[in-house]
Amino acid sequence: MKSRTKLNKQQQQQNNKIKTKQNHTLITIIQRQQTDEKFCENLRVHMGLNDLNENEGNNTSTHRNGVGIIATDKIIDYVTECVSYSDRIMLMKINAKPVKLNIIQIYAPTADSSEDEIEELYEQINYLMKQLKPHEINMVIGDFNAKVGAGRVDGIVGPFALGLRNERGDRLIQFCQEQKLKITNTWFCLPYRRLYTWTSPQHSRGNIIRSQIDYILINKRFSSSVKSVCTYPGADVPSDHNLLVAKINIKLARTRREHRQPKIDVEKLNNTDIKNQLATEINNQLRSVMEESENIWDHKYVAKQKWMTPEILQMMEKRRTFKNKNSAEYRSIHHQIRSSIKKAKTDWLSKECSEIERLQQNHNDFNLHKKVKEVSGVYRRSHTTTLRNENGQIIIESDEIKKEWEKYIKNLFSDTSRDLHPTETFNLLSEVPITIDEIKKAIKSMKKNKTPGPDEIP
Incomplete structure (x- = not known):
């Protein structure tokens, strides 16, 4: 008990130091059903998270699987690349100091899946890990659907894990040994309620079924930068998984982009x-x-979405008070919120459609197309593109991407039907030198108020 109290005090002191620095929010999500889109909307409303990078899961009608990352506007400024590898894996690269930060978000198959699906997932993760540089901060996070169990494994599993280890847990530990990764949320001394990440549907007061199946992995070299990892079981999240939060001490390096203001x-x-x-x-x-x-x-409530109403925000605040206190009332308010959101979206879309019809009747094509793009979300939607070589392998490094594009352009504009006989060359330069009077005459004949060059001189 004394050692646990001492560790808690040390962790609290470290957290106080971290709070003095600027915090950046990055949330990863797992989209297993279409209803998770409403959960993403709630996150945007409560935290002001506007940018969502995700893949839509498989091509079935339910869009099962799928992973995504929600980030604040400040984080987006530092993102250099976002790759959607499959319906269960995505990669985000962030420019940081002193080295870059690479985050692989995964969603492992459930317990009723075959071993072939598990091995296919780890093969895909291993391929992405090979594309990353070992001296950078590489993290693999998400729902692994595996139990590493209590029992320390040197350098990988800490002394504060939960439950009994299963076969999926052994496979995860093997993966960590191969890639030299550390399971961070097993190394912090916390109460049991801040360690479990998933609650079974069969859970009840007389039959407690809670497990630790979500993990945050990081390469051992940078494991000391992780200051704390814990769950928040009281968070207002309509899911059987708890929020797993990690605090990492790292500096972000902004990518330099030239922004020229219009004159x-x-x-x-x-x-x-x-x-x-x-x-x-x-x-x-x-x-x-x-x-x-x-x-x-x-105003106490600020709507982040155009269709949001103050009444819905107030119901969300009321729903939060019943989290882990009154499940029946929580579900009742949650259904009311979903119905209100559906009605608010319908009313907002009807209003916007009326405006589009008015613009069409007035033949205002410019504002018409602008309004259509705004309503359809073309401006807000972020597209993730991947580049593959001739063998179908994804290219991640910028130097390899440049070489592949150079090779593609050369093949695109190559003309083998051209007669490549040598031609005579002519000396186009005149033997008479250019005089100063000719230069002055050329400058005076130029028009004024032309676009300036790099020297900003018109």
Whole structure:
């Protein structure tokens, strides 16, 4: 008991140090059914998570399997690549310091699946691990549907695991030994309720069935950067899995991108009418902002989606109070929320469709297409593309991608039917040198207000 208390104090001190630094949120999800789309919407509403990279699972009507990663806008700025490898595996590469961070999100087959499916999954993970550099931070996270069980395995499984080990757990440990990975959520001394990740449907007060089947793996070299890993069984999540949260001490390195601001044609301000009109519009906008800002801070709930209503947000807040306290009331409010969301989306879409019809009647094609893209989610949807070589293998490294594209372009524009006989060359340069007067005449004949070059001189 003394050692457990001492470890808890040390962990609390480490967490306090981490809280002083800037936190970044990255959430991985497993999309096993279509209803998980509503769960993703709730995450976006509560946490302001706008960007979702996912694969849609298999091609059946239920879209089972599938994995995804939800990230804040700050995290998206550091993402260099996102690869959807299969309906159970995806890879996200993040630019970090001093080395890059590579996250492989997986969803393993359930217990009723065959051994061939399990081996196929690990073969795919091994292939992706070979494409990554060993000196970078490589993490494999997700639902492994395996029990490593209590019992320490040197360098892999810690002393704080749960349950009894099964065959899938032995296969997971073998995979960790091959790839030199460490199961992080078995190395922190926590209460049992902060260790289990899944609750069985047959669970009851008299028959407790809780297991630890979700894991966060990291290469041993960087295991010290993981400061804490624990579950949150009281989180408002409509799932039989608990949220598994890891705090990692790492710095993010922003990818440098050149953002050139559009230049304003200030010469128009020489016109007095335009100048006065602009000043009037700015003053009117400032007055309206000052009048509206008086009531903005009174709202407790902020809708992140256009179709969201304050009533739905209030029901979500009410539902959270019944988590792990009153299951019947929690399910009742959850059904009400889903019905309200469906009605709110239908009303919002009807309103947007009416606006699209009005734009079509007015023959306003520009705003019509813009509105259609906005409603259909073309601007919000993130597309993950993968490049494969002639052998059908996925290419991840940037240098190999450049070589493959170079090879593709050469083959695309090669012309074997051309007569490649040598031709005579002519000296096109004149023997008479160019004079300064000719240069001045050429400069004076150029038009003004042309697009500037790299030196920003028009």
